[in-house]
Every structure is written in C-alpha cells, then in structure tokens.
Amino acid sequence: MGLITTQGRQPLFSFGVISDVQYADIPDGRSFLGVPRYYRHSILVLQRAVQKWNNLQHLSFAVNFGDIVDGFCPKDQSLDAVKKVASKFEEFNSPVYHMIGNHCLYNLSRGNLLPLLKIPSHNDSAYYDFSPIPGYRLVVLDGYDISAIGWPQDHPNSVEALRSLKEKNPNSDKNSPVGLEGLERRFLMFNGAVGKKQLEWLDDVLQNATELKQRVIICCHLPLDPGASTSEALLWNYDDVMDIVHKYKCVKVCLAGHEHKGGYSIDSHGVHHRVLEAALECPPNSDAFGYIDVYEDRVSLVGFDRMKSTDMVFDS
Numbered sequence: 001m002g003l004i005t006t007q008g009r010q011p012l013f014s015f016g017v018i019s020d021v022q023y024a025d026i027p028d029g030r031s032f033l034g035v036p037r038y039y040r041h042s043i044l045v046l047q048r049a050v051q052k053w054n055n056l057q058h059l060s061f062a063v064n065f066g067d068i069v070d071g072f073c074p075k076d077q078s079l080d081a082v083k084k085v086a087s088k089f090e091e092f093n094s095p096v097y098h099m100i101g102n103h104c105l106y107n108l109s110r111g112n113l114l115p116l117l118k119i120p121s122h123n124d125s126a127y128y129d130f131s132p133i134p135g136y137r138l139v140v141l142d143g144y145d146i147s148a149i150g151w152p153q154d155h156p157n158s159v160e161a162l163r164s165l166k167e168k169n170p171n172s173d174k175n176s177p178v179g180l181e182g183l184e185r186r187f188l189m190f191n192g193a194v195g196k197k198q199l200e201w202l203d204d205v206l207q208n209a210t211e212l213k214q215r216v217i218i219c220c221h222l223p224l225d226p227g228a229s230t231s232e233a234l235l236w237n238y239d240d241v242m243d244i245v246h247k248y249k250c251v252k253v254c255l256a257g258h259e260h261k262g263g264y265s266i267d268s269h270g271v272h273h274r275v276l277e278a279a280l281e282c283p284p285n286s287d288a289f290g291y292i293d294v295y296e297d298r299v300s301l302v303g304f305d306r307m308k309s310t311d312m313v314f315d316s
C-alpha cells in the first residue's frame with residue numbers, strides 16, 4: 001500500500017517548501033518595522049527542513065522561494081554564504097528548484113547566482129517551468145525581471161525599472177512607501193516586475209498547459225494577490241500577470257514568499273494565493289517550512305511550527 005496522508009488517500013506527488021532563509025553570519029536584528037530577524041538561526045531552520053524532507057521519503061523535489069542570503073551579509077562573505085546555503089539545500093535527496101529574491105541580488109550578480117543555484121536561464125533571466133507528472137505543471141516566475149537591483153545600471157531592464165520607480169514613487173529613498181496610497185505602495189525598489197517577454201512566455205505556457213489538460217501551480221518570490229499580502233510586498237505588475245492567469249482555468253494555486261508574516265487568499269476567479277512564512281523570523285528552536293501534497297482536486301500545504309497548514313480545494 002502506498003503513502004496515505006491527512007486526506008486519507010495518496011497524493012499525486014509531494015514537494016518541500018521553504019522561503020526567505022536570509023542567512024548571514026551576523027547578530028540578530030530587526031526589520032525596518034521592528035520585527036526580529038534571526039540571521040544565524042535561519043540556516044538551522046533550513047537544516048531541520050532538509051532533515052524532515054529526507055525523513056518523509058515521499059517528496060519528489062523541494063522549492064525554495066528565494067532570498068537565501070540577507071542583504072546585510074558582509075559583501076566579502078556573499079559568495080561563501082550563498083554556497084553554504086546552497087550546499088545545505090543539496091543535502092536534500094531530491095532536486096531543489098530555486099528562485100531569486102531581492103536579497104539574493106543584493107549579494108551576487110545574476111551571472112554568479114543563477115549557475116550556483118542551477119536556475120535554468122537564458123540571457124540571465126530566471127523564469128522556467130517543469131512538469132513533475134503529466135497532469136501538473138509548475139511555473140516559476142522571475143519577479144525581478146524588471147528591477148533596479150540585480151542588472152547592470154545601463155541594462156534596459158534596469159532603465160525601465162528606474163523609469164517606473166521615478167514615475168510611481170516620488171520619495172528620494174525608493175524603498176520608502178511614505179505618501180503612497182493603497183496598492184500604489186508596491187512601487188518600491190525592493191520589488192520588481194515581470195517583463196513583456198516573460199508575460200508572453202507565461203501566456204504560451206498556460207495555453208499549452210490548457211491544451212494538455214494540466215493543472216498549474218505558479219511560484220514567484222513576490223506575492224500576486226493583494227488579499228494575501230500587504231501592498232508593500234506585491235509584484236509591481238501583479239495585475240498584468242493575473243490578467244493572463246485569469247484568461248485560463250488551469251492555474252489553481254499561486255505560491256510566494258517575501259511577505260515574511262505569510263498570507264492566504266482566494267481571488268475573484270477562485271485561484272488560491274498562499275504566501276509562505278519566512279524562515280528568517282523564526283526565534284531560536286522554532287521553524288517555518290513545510291511540504292505540499294498535490295491531488296487532482298486540491299493542494300494541501302502541511303506546515304511545521306510557524307508555517308500554517310492550508311488546504312486549498314479547487315472550484316472545478
């Protein structure tokens with residue numbers, strides 16, 4: 001008899017999840033808003049996640065939702081810190097699919113980062129998809145495609161991002177949302193956008209998934225729904241991405257990181273949005289990681305400790 005889970009039946013496949021490890025060999029600190037951050041402990045959370053995933057024995061892969069090393073990591077230690085976290089992930093007995101976050105890009109260039117994390121790439125972009133079983137597809141978006149961080153200053157993607165920030169955020173500190181109202185507060189330098197070419201690629205992938213009768217799970221460092229996140233953490237053009245998603249019925253769940261306290265919503269089209277709680281904000285000896293059991297009619301996140309469990313049942 002195969003694995004029976006909390007649903008009382010065998011999942012089609014299962015995978016591990018963790019987000020925002022933001023490791024650095026520096027003393028504990030706080031976010032801008034005063035939330036404690038445990039930079040040295042976070043790698044122990046990852047270590048316990050990998051141990052748990054290996055012990056479970058039924059996970060086909062794991063997904064890391066980005067920000068593996070913190071921006072406060074001393075720059076002369078960035079490469080070693082990224083290698084240290086990457087090698088912890090490699091202790092997992094199955095593949096790990098990574099995505100990049102703003103803190104990764106504060107530390108290393110895309111050219112260094114993407115090969116280290118084995119992220120499938122063309123022209124230093126970091127979006128890709130894969131199909132763990134014929135009936136499902138995972139789509140990993142690059143939320144820092146159009147971004148003022150991570151590209152050389154004269155790169156067209158950086159120029160476009162700086163133009164948007166100048167237009168949308170009048171503050172001299174482009175990370176400051178002061179004076180911005182409601183959803184406009186997402187136009188911060190530590191966020192970014194999905195560019196035109198990536199949007200076209202996403203449309204093609206979703207059309208193909210629809211033809212193949214596949215269900216799709218989208219993964220992005222930046223959240224895609226205001227119901228699951230503060231405005232300050234959203235992808236700049238989350239609305240463009242969701243307009244494409246809503247053209248089709250194949251996308252069932254969008255998963256993200258970045259908003260460290262986590263969140264959950266179901267949008268107007270019945271798509272589930274789950275933002276994962278950060279490993280970085282776990283006080284010593286507490287955890288935030290989990291695994292996801294995927295079924296035909298639902299996706300069940302089994303969370304440990306600070307990562308809440310969420311059963312996401314599809315409309316159709």
Ligand SMILES: Nc1ccn([C@@H]2O[C@H](COP(=O)(O)O)[C@@H](O)[C@H]2O)c(=O)n1
Binds near residue numbers: 031033173175176190
């Ligand atoms: N409400 C906020 C949040 C952030 N900032 C600026 O962003 C920087 C990074 O923020 P963290 O959450 O990672 O600490 C922070 O240093 C501020 O410059 C802000 O201005 N207002």
Ligand SMILES: O=P(O)(O)OC[C@H](O)CO
Binds near residue numbers: 190233260
């Ligand atoms: O991961 P950080 O440090 O960029 O923080 C992101 C904030 O939580 C977004 O509101």
